Amino acid sequence: MTGRHAPETLIARYADGSLPDADAWSLEKHLESCASCAGRVSGAVRATAAGAVLADVRDAVLAAATPAPAEAPPPRTPRLLWAAAPAVRGAWLxxxxxxxxxxxLLAHVAGFSGARPLLLAIAPVVPVAGVALSYGRHADPLHELAASTPSAGLRLVLTRTAVVLAVSLPLLTLAGLVLPSPGAPGAAAWLLPGLTLTLAALALGGWLGLRTATAVTGGGWLCAVLAPALAAPDGAVARHLSDQLSAYVGGAATQGGWAAAAALCAVLLAARRTAYDRLERF
Structure with missing residues (x-):
């Protein structure tokens, strides 16, 4: 081959296979750097009898390499519903x-005058227990799988905590509204203490594990509120319980203290958020 581009005679002989090996090798070397000659050679080869065979081979390769259309995926449970499911099933609800x-029933059937104070004493630990019972190997058979997803860790705990609070807060507050109890704190007085105890359990969970932290916070609250009332003389339990609740949750100053405690617990929880990434702790 001479000149800048391959002559037509050389290309024709290459296409029909009559070009000597040395000249064919020289032409192929030239085609690596000359797009114009490569296009001419390609057209010449397609015009021969071998061109139709090569076209069929090319179509077969392309058909085999093209993936088949994917089947429509089956409907999936919404992610939020999947994440929240353990918080609304089982014995907790x-x-x-x-x-x-x-x-x-205690108030309207048995005539127990301390029904509202008793409800206000128990209500703050209900969401705490709900959170503990909705997260971990003991509560979720898919916990290991859930813990390996990007939504695991504290995000998953907070999702289930929100579901627990959304269920328990209106039910228990509504029950408190229909309970007569003169002198007892209002039916919603337990909300800030309940939120604070829940956040405290979550924050302590970074050190103790969620179930142990729940036992510490919930058990501590019940002991502080119920123990003095149960030690009161017969017939004075309801009055002492009402006095205890008034001291712990009644008044603007007390509620402000609970709000400040809730904010502090939220800060501690944020500082310990990475602890929930370690599956073995929970």
Whole structure:
């Protein structure tokens, strides 16, 4: 081959296979750097009898390499519903209903005057227990799988905490509204203490594990509120319980203290958020 581009005679002989090997190798070397000659050679080869065979081979290769259309994926449960499911199943939801209905029955059927104070004493630990019962290997058979997803860790705990609060807060507050109890704190007085205890359990969970932290916070609250009332003389339990609740949750100053404590617990929880990334702790 001479000149800048391959002559037509050389290309024709290459296409029909009559070009000597040395000249064919020289032409192929030239085609690596000359797009114009490569296009001419390609057209010449397609015009021969071998061109139709090569076209069929090319079409078959392309058909085999093209992936088949993907089947439509089956409908999936919404991510939020999947993440929240353990928070609304099992024995926890019936337990919330039992606490609310039990207090109403005590007041309107048994005539127990301390029904509202008793409900206000128990209500703050209900969401705490709900959170503990909705997260971990003991509560979720898919916990290991859930913990390996990007939504695991504290985000998953907070999702289930929000569901627990969304269920328990209106039920228990509504039950408190229908309970007569002169002198006792209002039906919503337990909300800030309940939120604070829940955040405290989550914050302590970074050190102790969620179930142990729940036992510490919930058990500490029940001991502080119920123990003095239960130690009161017969017939004075309801009055002492009402006095205890008034001291712990009544008044603007006390509620402000609970709000400040809730903010502090939220800060501690944010500081320990990475602890929930370690599956073995929970």
């Amino acid at each position: 019936p337990a919330v209903l039992l606490v609310a209905l039990g207090a109403v």
